[in-house]
Amino acid sequence: MEYVTLNNGLKMPQLGFGVWKVPNEEVVSPVEHALKVGYRSIDTAKVYGNEVGVGEAISNSGIPREQLFITTKVWNSDHGYDNTLKAFDESLERLGLDYVDLYLIHWPTPEFDQYVETYKALETLYKDGKVKAIGVCNFDIEYLERILNECEIVPVLNQVECHPYLQQKELRDFCEKHNIYLESYSPLMNGKEVLQSEELQNLAERKGKTVAQTILRWHLQSGMIVIPKSVTPNRIEENLDVFDFELTDTEMQEINELDRNLRSGAVPSEMNVR
Numbered sequence: 001m002e003y004v005t006l007n008n009g010l011k012m013p014q015l016g017f018g019v020w021k022v023p024n025e026e027v028v029s030p031v032e033h034a035l036k037v038g039y040r041s042i043d044t045a046k047v048y049g050n051e052v053g054v055g056e057a058i059s060n061s062g063i064p065r066e067q068l069f070i071t072t073k074v075w076n077s078d079h080g081y082d083n084t085l086k087a088f089d090e091s092l093e094r095l096g097l098d099y100v101d102l103y104l105i106h107w108p109t110p111e112f113d114q115y116v117e118t119y120k121a122l123e124t125l126y127k128d129g130k131v132k133a134i135g136v137c138n139f140d141i142e143y144l145e146r147i148l149n150e151c152e153i154v155p156v157l158n159q160v161e162c163h164p165y166l167q168q169k170e171l172r173d174f175c176e177k178h179n180i181y182l183e184s185y186s187p188l189m190n191g192k193e194v195l196q197s198e199e200l201q202n203l204a205e206r207k208g209k210t211v212a213q214t215i216l217r218w219h220l221q222s223g224m225i226v227i228p229k230s231v232t233p234n235r236i237e238e239n240l241d242v243f244d245f246e247l248t249d250t251e252m253q254e255i256n257e258l259d260r261n262l263r264s265g266a267v268p269s270e271m272n273v274r
Helices: 024-037 051-061 081-095 115-127 141-150 169-177 198-207 211-221 233-240 249-256
Strands: 003-005 011-013 041-043 069-074 100-105 131-137 157-161 181-185
Touching: 024 041, 024 051, 024 233, 041 051, 051 069, 051 081, 069 081, 081 100, 081 115, 100 115, 100 157, 115 131, 115 141, 131 141, 141 169, 157 169, 169 181, 198 211, 198 249, 211 233, 211 249
Parallel strands: 041 069, 069 100, 100 131, 131 157, 157 181
Antiparallel strands: 003 011
């Protein structure tokens, strides 16, 4: 595993394990397997409905808590200062933990305009030592600018959809300028078009790796944190097996040229569901 150092000095595994859309009753086994084969960062959220199962897998693993990096998120319906503090306590109880390493705002939901107030609650949790770091998800530049202008603590990262067909170059540049890591979710585009890319298939064949491994390596070498998700044991292992090869500058450029600004998920400015 390779680690990055966040802007508050906290070390975080650069590759983690996501559990989006894995039902609570089915999440324990894949998380246990991920931890067994070497993952140390687990990314969940209240709205995933599987925090209890994730907590059970963590408990079953026997791995010392300080060796793990656990992320969860405040959902849109819990925005607001007091609501966020309450939602955090409930997430912590479901996970069965004394603290989480990273707490994130899941979406800005700009229509309701409470994300600054919500972030101030995250700052309180950080100051109180209940979380090791705070950040955001799905924040476009205009929302990040408000956080930077109206709040005290710079987010450690911004978790957004990112893959070779949606490379988020402008947002990545902004985050880098402000020492905010970009963390990629849906890094394999949820198994959609990007895995069928002829260019990526040819590149993967040259490297003796799968297309998925090649894409994950591109994320790592681009300086991003990445959280692929799978419930299949061999794919869980395959996604972790990306530290024994490198892409050349030319190969990185080949992938950089594939950008199509093509999303598989929601547009942040339009995601106002509660």
